Amino acid sequence: MADMDLEVWKGDWDLPSVDTNCLTVLFIKVHHMLYTSIMHVCCRHDSINIQMQVGRNSRMLYTCTLYIPRGLKYVQFIDNPEAYCKFSGVSIDIKATNNPRKSPTGCLPVLRHNGSAYTKVTDIFSYLRRKNWGIDFELNSKQSADILAFTSLLETKLLPAILHLWWGNSQVFIDITRPWYGSAVGFPQSLYVPNRMHKAATDRVETECYPHLEMTPQEKENLIYKEAQECITLLSKRLGNKPFFFGKTPSSLDAIVFGYLAPMLKAPLPVNPLSKHLGTCYNLCQLCSRILSKYFPLSREELEEKRKREEAEKARAQELGDFPHRTRNIVLAVLFALSSMVAFTFFTGMLALEIVDADGGGDNMSEPKGQGKRKS
Amino acid sequence: MTTLKEMVASAMTVELGAKEPWPDNVNLYQTYEAGQILLPDSASCLSVKAFLEMCGLKYSVVLRNNAEHMSPSGKVPFIQIGPFLISEFEPIIGFVNTKVHGFHLSANLDDTERAEMRAYMALVDNILVNAEHYISWCDATVLQTVTKPRYGSPYPWPLNKLVPLKKWYEETSRLKALGWSQKTLSEVCEEVQTCCQALSERLDKNNFFFGNRPTELDALVFGHLFTILTTPMPVNKLAEIVKNFDNLVHFCARIEQQYFSATEAS
């Protein structure tokens, strides 16, 4: 089986990817890898043959051979899905291409295999399922129906709020979204790709709001966030105390919820109308952190990078603290300089004001000020 | 929560607070059934009517050819209750639940069930409603033979050509933003198939979706499925898909018999 390519947006803020749909598909892929079970181990004097079944219900069996250096006594297997991925004969190659231009719909993620490409999350899920990848194999048909219903609920109630938060809220858009996507796609695509995504997102938000004709933009915004809060409450109630939505093992619904909520929880958004409400739904926050720590732990390099970044932040905050009003002082200084220059020109008579009546040859409405015009 | 359930269960209880009794002169406005209304609007109107019938609330239907423009949201149906005008299914049920005492269909569901009910209602909104709009405005045959003539019927020439054109542009922009206008008819049918499958699974062999009493979900599903089944269209794919699910077809027949033939006879 040839390799599948999965193109995604790159990650940031401890997340493997920043985009909702990319996160969902990555979770499926990673979760699938965790269910690689070892069927048979055969030890020889200089090598170990391991026969594995990749995926819960699939019939794929792969054999890998480990060559042991002389003298080694113990071999310990590390619980690392990436490692399994490399050993097995089939892999999904994850590429953080940050390039939506090559995608058939202009969006990421894109799953490519054997010449066909899939971008919609549900399409990717059904394709993977046909290849015996994925999850949801233990769910009965009623639970699958429930997943479909909840997915629709998230799409109609939560997605508009998330799109509005990232793309419609001007503070977040200018501070976080546009610079991030701009630097991810690079020049010159950064000139039009973020704006194109912005337009698509705001169009989507506009169509969703039903009493839309006579509402002011502020009322529409309030409605969108109110519905999102209700949706989050419903999800929280459905999750209850269980570790995942359908018991002990995660399902695609967990992947989708994780995709929606994780960016909001992790990204340093300047303003987030949903954060307070999300904070009260503790079980959802725990679900996201559990998934992150179990399935997407930070590697040693990433931890090191994070530590360095935090130190740089602290240093910059320190510097700002010494000059808290730096910008303000600069502006005031410039204004003062300008006004003193203008006052000087008037006082020395280089410029003078003369008010002349509009009729020209008629009466003058007032005496000319200053000492008359003088060329300097 | 239990005290609220007890209070709401008894229809004779007088509730203190902002709730008021249902007045006698409530009007439901929609466009003309025979010659003007389109499939999605007809389904929406039927859902609201089913809901009101299930609650046992009285209303009269007023037909106006400019009902869409009279509505506060630009969509039919809308009801006029006292000084209030509320349009579309979800705001109407929200209004009835909060403002009118005694009528909360899903009051006896627990939290999980209520979450599921909202989720299935979102499923119908997300798939069936968009499919109805798709078939009316994006399918060339239906557009030319049914939608445009019906939508332009109240207007004189040249408005009977210009007004549907304007509406077509608005609808296709909306469907494009939602990602539906790019789909082919077979993709749309697949989605409707999945949706009906999910609904059929949920309904199973029961009379209603939740227990043995109707809820808002029953009204919504009935409105849309019954309209799809009984509206004659040149492209009948949607109806054929729904017909494959026996329990859904029987469900529609049952609701129609229980709540609508009684009123027709009277």
Added chain:
Amino acid sequence: MTSNSNSADEDQMNIMMDMEGNVYLPINKTFMSKKARIEKVMVKGLNKTKDDIVLKQFPGVFTAENLYEVYRKAEEARERLLRLDIFSATNVELDTANDSSKPDSYSLIVNVKEGRTMNGGMHMNSDLNGNITPDMQIHFRNLFGRAEKTMLDYQFYSYGASTSRINLKFTKPLGGDPDVLYSLGVQQYRGTQEWAGFKQIDRGIYSGLMFPSAFGTHTLQWNGFWREANCLNHKTSFPIRESMGHSMKSSISHTLIRDRRGTSPFPKSGYRLKTTQEYAGVGGDVKFLKNELELEMNKSLPFGASLQLNIGSGVLRSLNGTAVKVSDKYFLGGPLSLRGFKINGVGPTSDGNSLGANSYWLGGLHLYTPLPFLPNLGGIGKHIKTHCFVNAGGLVNVDFNQNWEQILQKYRESPRVSYGAGLAMQISLFRLELNYCVPVKVQPGDNVNPGLQFGIGIKFP
């Protein structure tokens, strides 16, 4: 400058012409009796303009028999050429014919300078909410050589602005006569009627003919407009909502204007009469018959003051029995109509929205005086006057099934009256007023605006 020095006659004929080419003819017997004829007409300076339209401005020029008539015909021709609005300058000269066998013949030489074909401008419009939108106008003159004019007027639309407009209009004088104009245009106009709680988009075409007669200037016009009315916000009242939607108005209207006033922004004498009849029903789904009348009479008083009486009235009758849409109804009130009331705030109202009515009447008596201390005020004194006024008016929903007495009774029952004083300024088409108003008789439901009221509008001077 020209003088007839080649004449063999000994009499001095001082024909004076000033810088702009106006001819001053001393009328004396010699002039009248001197035989003269125009043999030839030469027009110089034509480039694009077609010959036939120029020639049509010289009617009867060859019938002149004496010198006085010759000059008079020449002058008339010059005026007509100017009215065509093709030329930026015209100059008429008389020269004797070169043929010495006909001593009484003259040739008429017309020097014209064609004006620029295209000109235009851009200015900023500000509505009462403070939204500023640019307004651009482009004029094309003399497009095809026969004094056709095309005007494009485009006011940009921005969210929040209350009006926007795009208008393309083509005008042509028929038969070369500058007073008979045929016009054809297409227009889209977006307006917000805040007083009634709705906004409307009008799209349509119009075609008309304007011609003079002994009674005045007539305009006969056909309009075909697609109107789309939508509610402004959720506060729009229900009766207005019932009028919303699409409608098609295809109507023929006739307007007669007879303007015999003196020429200044505040005329001191004369009168202006305007009457309009409109029949809607030539196609479309709006069928009504409308009749309107406006009369303004002025009389001068001593000390530079003047008295003005304004009367206006209109009646609309629906022809197929359906209710009249709010887009066609009459509204009343505001600083330029019934002062002391909010703009179009005269009732009947519902939930704060004015509903309009199918007939209105309005009367006003104004006393204009020059500004008390600075009568000239730098040359713009003639544009500003103080005035005090009495206004009366009413909106009545006439029920045509009733008899005359009942109808008149309705009019008697619903007058609104106000009086006040203030400043009025008229600059070309725009009128600004700042008044202090006291409404004395109001009806329940009217939106009254007592005290200081400021208004800008368009009023034909």
